[in-house]
Amino acid sequence: MSAESAAEARGPQETSGGGAQGWTLALVCAAMFMLMLDVTVVNVALQDLRTSLGADFSDLQWVIDSYTLTLAAFLLTGGTLADRLGRKRVFNIGLLIFTLSSLAAGLAQDVLQLNLARGVQGVGAAVLFSVGPALIGNEFRGKDRGKAFGVFGGIAGLALAFGPLVGGFLTNSFSWRWIFLVNVPIGLAALVVGALRLRESRDPRAHGIDWPGMVTFGAALALLVLGFLRGESAGWGSAPIIGAFAGSLVLFVVFVLVERGRGEAAMLDLSLLRIPTFTGISLATLLSNATSLAAVFLQISYVQNVLGYSPWETGLRFMPMMLTLFVVAAITGGMLNSVAPGLLVGLSIAFIAAGMGLVTLVEPGSSWTALLPSMIVTGIGMGLFNPPRAAVTIGVVEPEKAGMASGMGETFQQVGVAVGIAAFGALFHHRVVDSFVGSPTGAELGSSAAEVGRLAATQGDAGAAQAAPAALADQVSAAAEAAFVHGLTDVMVVCAVVAAVGAVIAFVFIRRRDLHESALGDAASPAEETVAAL
Structure with missing residues (x-):
């Protein structure tokens, strides 16, 4: 590529100081915080939504599914369009779509309007998810890029931690509508910053759509x-x-x-799939997110449905995991140029696998503190994973194609989340029902045992006890808790094994020599050069 093309693609960042870099990082992190908050905040308001809008179970499913479907479907599209039309332009369009659809969701008068708004919201989210890392990659180089992705990964972890807290507070203090309306002022402020402070960048050789x-x-x-x-x-x-x-x-x-x-x-350069590092980070991302997010989802269900904590109380108890994630992610950013990426990603997923294995410490009757070892170790793994995952995904391509690579990486990430929650959730449901039906209490209930077992899987011991004869309520509650815990630990062992496979893939396939020069440090020490050869 010529010097003129490179200048057009990257913009004036190398001559204008770090001001635009700071604004870009702040804006992308603010958008990521808003997006990750939206992933978790809706779940705590579903019951209020059902009552307010007269929605049935299928309607509530679509509140989640309509967003997930459009988010997954438009990730690669958003990143590719950004490379071709301009990342600043497409990012700001994504912000506008997300902000207006959040307003529409907050003002919805029936569940159909809400689900349509959620579908559009997913389109905006897909654009922001895919273009954000590309904007960071365009502005930062070398060690600064690693530090920027460390902050980026840490902010995502904080948003996941605060999601249940914010959702519970807004729903209890105001209305479910505010879980969407809160995005409006944040989005408007971000639009102003994006219009004034972001620098444009694109692939000058890009073809049409x-x-x-x-x-x-x-x-x-x-x-x-x-x-x-x-x-x-x-x-x-x-x-x-x-x-x-x-x-x-x-x-x-x-x-x-x-x-x-x-x-x-x-729109997709298929030759990327022939690069071992790109294939490795994509598969590692898929397996890591499929297991870790499913694990967090099931553990939250345990804390709420078995231990009986409110969304706010549940969020507080998961703060150790998310604060660990934030701190480790911030530290990891400075390690990206001194530690082989395959080693870093592999270790991160190995920590995640070990953390899920530690859930086996939970037994019927345990308090929430039995989860603390798992929370800390999993938080370390997730904190280690996010910065190199984002950096390596865009690091295998020249900066002009960062949007496409980021969109593909985010696609593997979001598909992993959707598939993991669905697949491991189904396995958990099956194991709980089987465990309850096979218990002495299940045998005593006879033909109704399967239905009570299903309630145990979705509502915990309290929901199962309510569906049982009054004389057997205590017995059913104890059997339901045991079935829930056994189902949880069984699935966590499976998740740990799958995550371990992801760790092996990362160790074997991710190599520094596959990275583009823009992703490497400006100067490597002799020790770093030795590591770089790996």
């Missing part, structure tokens, strides 16, 4: 995620679910054929 690729990839991903989201409720062997998976497979094949035929005009 790849509409066939965008349509086929988005539809394929939407069908895949939908199949996992609805597989448990509709039946994994049902015609709609099999049809969704089959349609997804066909569309993915069509997408690959389309991209091969479009050459340099393709």
Whole structure:
């Protein structure tokens, strides 16, 4: 690439000091905080939504699913468009979409309006998720890039920690509407900053928009995620679910054929998949997020449904994990240029696997503190993982293609979350029901045991006891708690094994020599040069 093209692609950051870098990092972190908050904050308000809007169970599912589907489907599209149309422009458009759809969700008068707004909100979120890391990668180089991604990863962890707290506070003190409306002033302020302080960057060699690729990839991903989201409720062997998976497979094949035929005009550079580091970080991201987020989701369910804590109280008890994540992520950013990326990512997922294994310390009758060892170790792993994950994903490509690489990386991350929660959630549900039905109490209940077991999986021991005859309430409660705990620990062991596979993949495939020069430090010490060869 010529010097002129490089200057156009990267903008004036190398001559204008660090002011724009600071504003860019602050803006991307603010957007990430808002997005990660939105991932968790909605769950605590579902009961109020049901009452206020007269929604049934299927409606409530779509409050979550409509957002998840559009988020997953538009991640790669958002990143690719940013490379071609300009990252500042596309990022600000994403902010506008997310802010206006948050306003529409907060003002919704029925559940259909809410779900439509949530679908649009997912589009805006996809753009912000995919373009944010590319903006950081464009502004920062070398060691500064590592530190920036450390802050970025830490802010994401804080948002996950504060989500239940903020959701519980807004819902209890005001209304469920404010979990959406709170995004409006933040989004408007971010729009002003984005318009005034962000610098534009794009790929000067980019071709026109790849509409066939965008349509086929988005539809394929939407069908895949939908199949996992609805597989448990509709039946994994049902015609709609099999049809969704089959349609997804066909569309993915069509997408690959389309991209091969479009050459340099393709939205996804398929040659990336031949780079061991890109394939390794993508698979590691998929497995890490599929297991860690599913584990956190099930542990939150345990603390709320078995131990009986409110969303606010639950959020407080998970603060040790998230604060550990924040501190470790901030420290990790400074290590990215001195530690081999494969070693860093592999160790991070190994910590996550060990943390999930420590959930086996929980027994029926345990207090929440039995989770503390798991929380701390998992928090270390998640804090170690986020900065190198984002940096390596965009580091394998030249800066002009950072949006595409970031969008692909975020796709693996979000699909991992959706698939993990659906798959491990279904396994957990199955194990709890089986454990309860096979218990002496289940045998005593006879034909109604399976239904009570299902209540134990979704509502804990209190929900199961309410559905049992009064004379057996205490007995059913104890059996339901035991089934819940055994189901949780069984699934955590499976999650730990899957995460360990992700760690091995990271150790084997992620190599510093595959990174683009823009992702490396300006000057390496002899020790660092030795590590860099790995």
